Amino acid sequence: MEIQFKDVSYIYQENSPFAHKALEDISFTVEAGSFVAVIGHTGSGKSTLIQHLNGLSLPSRGEITIGDFLLSSEGKPKNIRDLRRKVGVVFQYPEHQLFEETVAKDIAFGPKNFDVEQEEIDRRIERLLPAVGLPAEILERSPFDLSGGQKRRVAIAGVLAMAPEVLVLDEPTAGLDPRGQREIMDMFYQLHQERQLTTVLVTHSMEDALAYADKVIILNGGKKYMEGPPLEVFKQTDKLQEVQLDTPEVIHFLNQYNERFGTSLNYQHQTLQELANEIKGQLEVESDE
């Protein structure tokens, strides 16, 4: 589903001393099937933006189109439930939303609310478990007995079990160890490709944005600061530094290396390690000549 923001503003507690503009005249488009990363500091409006993607908040001004759904200040569309089913949101620390007695029941909670048959739910769970990296034995255990990483996977499975067409991820790797982070992000990327999902990832990891996104949107103080393909955005180091954002390590290294030695190495999704090997290879070729 395509997502379109048109001049969207959102004001918290309008007409009170606490009124606060969280989003200001934001416009952008997320094409169907694309992977978009939204980056910004705390307080830049990222989380507010997410709540607009499934109608939890409605814009104070402007319009949002998500597939056939239209959200505006005029009120919720009647079929908001359909929208919520089609847009799966994995909130920050999703394990905090677990509540059922068993893992199986918790995963089934979402689809059940949307009137999916129990048989179909069982089928979905069967397919999902390996995808999120959970063993089948876990299904009958209490979600509160699991480790932090497992809890998060259960919570993610609970959102995926609704079979959403749009997946919204709010810093899904916060608080995980580096290996867990990589595993979870790889898992999302795989799902994104297999199911042709439209994915919106909110993060402050430049590395993740670079590795997975087709497009990067940078928010600053509730306004859109930059938008474009990751490589183009991350090229503008100075502009990023103005809002205290760093370029990803690899890009930073590559820029400096090219500048210093007059080379023109390109970024092709290498890791730092791969890049080092590449340079080593080139140097060996040169010294042989």
Add this chain to the structure above:
Amino acid sequence: MNNALIIGQYVPGNSFIHRLDPRTKITVVFFFVIVVFFANNVPTYSLLTAFSLLCVLNSKVPLQFILKGLLPVWFLIIFTFILHLIITNEGNVVVDWGFFKIYSGGIIQGFAISLRFFLLILTTSLLTLTTTPIEITDAMEEMLHPLKKIKFPVHELALMMSISLRFIPTLMQETDKISRAQAARGVDFRTGPVKDRIMAVIPLLVPLFVSAFKRAEDLAMAMEARGYQGGEGRSKLRELHVGTKDILILIAFVLMLAALFVLRQ
């Protein structure tokens, strides 16, 4: 968030009223609440109204905001007014519909009682609007200090109060977050049959309790790790002290009280 009721909300500011020692404010409000019941004629009521309006003006909290915030209470005020209108039968008859008479005494009485009520709520909410909850608990602890002599656990009580106050916004945020997460999973808190709506509270309450207990455990652990052991010999980060402005306002208040008793019939 519940915007309807503003009692208990704090509006940050740096006015004279904001900067007063919380003990001064509590004392003044305490006596004001009593004194309101002594007013019995136009000058005394005007005096009290003027005093509280001056305080509101000084605090720079928009009057409009306060009035809007007191909306739920307006109902009570109007109800009191109408009640007095109906049941009082003193003075001259103003309206006479045969079975139903309104006396001038009723109008005056109704107006006076409603005003009394309004002043009470206005000043007490001004106290919480201009004083942080932490300041209030600190002041309470100080003021209850004499009770220590009879082994009343003043410090522990104050600690419990400040912890619970401290965690109200946290829990509200948490509730907000969890209800959003569950709404995203298709829970509907607002529509549908009552039974469904009651059931919808479970996915909200369970995680909320789990996190509250976890928070309590973490907090207890953190306090223990830093060797916390309550009252005796503990110094304060924020020392309360009575300054010139407190003495000023107290004198002004006492003068107002004196004037009140002179003007009173």
